[in-house]
Amino acid sequence: MSMAPRSPAKRRRPWPYPLRRVCQALPLVVVIAITNFFWLRLAPGDLADVIAGEAGAATPEFMAELRRQFGTDQPLALQFVAYLKRLVHLDLGWSFRYNESVLHLILDRLPATALLLVSALLLALLIGCAAGTLAAVSRWRAVDIAVSVLATLGFATPLFWLGLMLMVLFSAHLHWLPSGGMATLGVDTHGWARVRDIAAHMAMPVFCLAAYYLAIYARLMRASVLEIVGHDFVRTARAKGASRFRTVVSHVVPNALLPIVTMTALQFGTLFSGSVAIETVFSWPGLGQLSLDAVSSRDLNLLLGILFVSSLLVLAVNLITDLVYGWFDPRIEVQR
């Protein structure tokens, strides 16, 4: 990090950091795409089997016709070449299950998943950090214990179970919230009515998804704050006469946030998988549900497309995180 360049004269101006990172990520994307292609083929059965299975009957002609359409009657090598060709053109292919282009399907579902993920993540971050900080600096031991107990509970509760229980309580018994979907069907609402409608549908899935991550953030933040509080500069701030509140808000928290940033980036990927369960329970029309469908119906093109796009997303998030580090803590040099 602080090694001096050996001969400053020879040093060329490096590419901007983000560009370099993108170039480094490219081979990774290619490897992911290729591994996916072969790996997914290990699952026995194909889409033709699934369609025949659902039809409740099949003739060999019907199966052959299906496979001819899907192109799965071709040798694997040819299929692979075709796949690479498509990938180079950024064409994700055609989903024979849905009779729709894969890209279109993914783009259709992405906003719903993004809405769910981002809301849950923000909610978890805000409340988690606040709760963690409170637990760490509070003079009352009870607050600390309460936060820790709730965090452990949130961490240990299975997502789908929590979802179902919420649904039984708020939808089946109290009739307060809709039990699933993203909007009330059969009504064309606009403006605020629509926002309200979607918000009502979001409440339970977002809460569920947030509950788990909230617990992690709270624990992490608590530990991090406790560590920072012991540092000299905190004592100095207090000695200078900064109020307790000010010390925590302007000196402790910003320094304690760094591990949270790391964690958030790492969890973006897991959040995506967590949303499969939540999306299924709440019939949320997002990517998680789509990928589950793609797996169970062996819709290879669609599955490859989803995996490809999500690997891109994770890489992008990691890149953004690296950049955010620098912004949070100028001591970390992004240049190297």
Next chain:
Amino acid sequence: MPTRREFLVKSSAFAGASLLASLPAGAQTVNGASVLVANTLPEPAGLAAGSTPANPTNVVSSNLFDGLITYDENFRPVPQLARSWTESADRRAITFKLRDDVKWHDGTPFTSADVQYSIMEVSKKVHPIARPTFAQIVAVDTPDPHTAVFRLAQPSPVIWAYLDTSSAFIFPKHLYAGTDPLTNPYNAKPVGTGAFVFKEWNRGNYIRLVKNPDYWDKGKPRVDELIFRIIPDASARSVALQNGTVQYAPLTPVSLIEARRLEQNPNLIVDSKGWRSNAPMFFMDFNLRQKRFQDVRVRRAIAHAINTKQLAQAVFYGFATPATGPVPSYQKNFYTADTPQYPYDPARAEALLDEAGLHRDASGVRLRFNHLNHTYGEDYQRAGMFIQQQLKRIGVEVTLVNYDLPTYLRKVFTEHDFDTMSAFYAAFADPQIGVIRRYWSKNIIAGAAWSNGSGYTSAEMDTVIETIQSEQDPQRRTDAIHQLQVIAQRDLPSINLGELKFFRIYAKRLENVNTTPIGVYASLDDVAFGAASAT
């Protein structure tokens, strides 16, 4: 992102007190329009039953497309697109007189050319069930736009059991001719003749149909909109039915035990009648390619060891009755009770296994084999466990294997890599459509799902099956069907375990839900909301 944060704050503010007004139990009227919310599962692959022959498609498609005929309570044909029909004296020509006031949803008139195209170019070419069922149809003549004549190579009574819209599906020729019907884009935005017009398919979410104002059957449909919601989780479906957000769920929407609970709900009806034409039959197949199962005594011993009454009660919670043969007992025209039976008798089972030379070894085990459970949910896994427990008593050790559907199909029907398996097949309204496929040696087709999986081959059985297919005299045909049941029970390549009662669940206040044998596949054109009961 301040907007996101702002949004979030507002959303949580609204979440608590939200929507009390716009969420009545059962939003049947929205802005003055009546909306019926149904459910289909899993999400269909296409919306035209002729090109996507599967239940989730059928229940949607029948609202968009009418068939030539439909069926009444006794499975007699009732006019739909065909006003009337006559059969020639030699029964080798069936003349359908078609309605002349029917238009496709895009305004094009419906004519006999559509019928000819659909039967000859699609059903007979690519439909997995219609293709064998319509084997005897050699041509469809169209002497005028409103007459279609089916020409048969020889009389084929089975056709009469396969003419409604979920079977002999009628495509709009002007949109399909010259294309590949399986990938035609109109499969996802169908143009039909039915009571409802396709409006929108928001994938993973819902399919929306609206009233067809020009429907030939005046006064129908009786609701303005019909929405099929996609709800992947069974518990969520149950909640949606209980709080009234979904009013009609035809495809066995919840687990069996949950259904028993919902039966107690005063606002819901759990009904099995609409499934009678599908007639699902649950059975256990032996892989007869293995020498140890070729001894009929072994198969009979296994049959004696399974208590089918208990299976129906304990595993299927009464949503099944013990089967006595491959034809369901409620199909009175075809069923015979006069077949070899294997009542529950573990002692007899052990004696048979001893006779077959399978004695208990040091650890008390006579025979070990695996069993591939049917893949449609935990009810079938429980059935496998039940069989495992029962067979353990007679010294047979069963290893249960749970695959997902594609793996299961591949193992059973392509690789034949299994010892025993269980499955249900629809017997359908005529045994020729759904039953003979389990026993016909010509239906041992590697790679074809739900074919003759046991590999059972019998010249005697083949002769009987071919008689069923070609016999013109109804009485002699029925005799052959009876004979099929006798041979099936005598040779026992497959143990018929239970007649399953699939069910649909719907709101009690729905009026005129079709309860004929094809109920689940029938249009909801006549369904309306009755006086709202207490919710």
